[in-house]
Amino acid sequence: MKLIGYYSSPYVRRVGITLKLYDLSFEHYPLSTSTDREAIKRYNPTGRLPALVLDSGEVLVDSSIIIDHLDELVGPENALTPPAGAPRRQVQSFVGFALAAMDKYIAAYYETTKRPEAHVFQPWLTQLENQVDAALTVLNHRLDGQLLCDDRLTQAEVTAVAAIEAMRFDMPHLAPPGRYPKLDKLVVAVSAVDALASTKPVP
């Protein structure tokens, strides 16, 4: 398989972390939406990341669709999202808020980096930043300083850490240390896991 996209994208990173935690072999093509748009379009005509090229040549896009496929490959016993019931709902609900934080911070990032400064619409930017705060507040509230499922890493932690570390890379004022203390603890708790340490965003 080929994973298209650089790990500065939290969506690419959550797929990269998942591939590594599942011990699935893949080639990584760290293309950037800023500098490699034409090359990305060879895999995904919309120019969006991530894309996963399967050994069959089929291409999957959107991190959640890709992760759903990877979960199927490794089977329900090994998947990072529990197969059913309350544990599945708990993880999916957490992932939903982590993706909301990701989507809103990326929108805020584009508002400030894609527009000329004079055209940034401050009320919209403020709303996006408030939505990031609302999502991170929910995540922080739900964490108890430990992993969600009996100390076993799940897609909840993977997606939350991908979101918060990307934010700290691109827009650090959105998640300063201390504002979401349980998320801080989570980041520290998983920092030595190779799949996370080896996929950290780099300038």
Ligand SMILES: N[C@@H](CCC(=O)N[C@@H](CS)C(=O)NCC(=O)O)C(=O)O
């Ligand atoms: N819902 C998508 C979001 C993907 C996304 O927004 N990717 C960004 C990179 S962080 C991107 O490709 N942006 C460029 C664009 O949309 O043209 C997913 O989960 O994969």
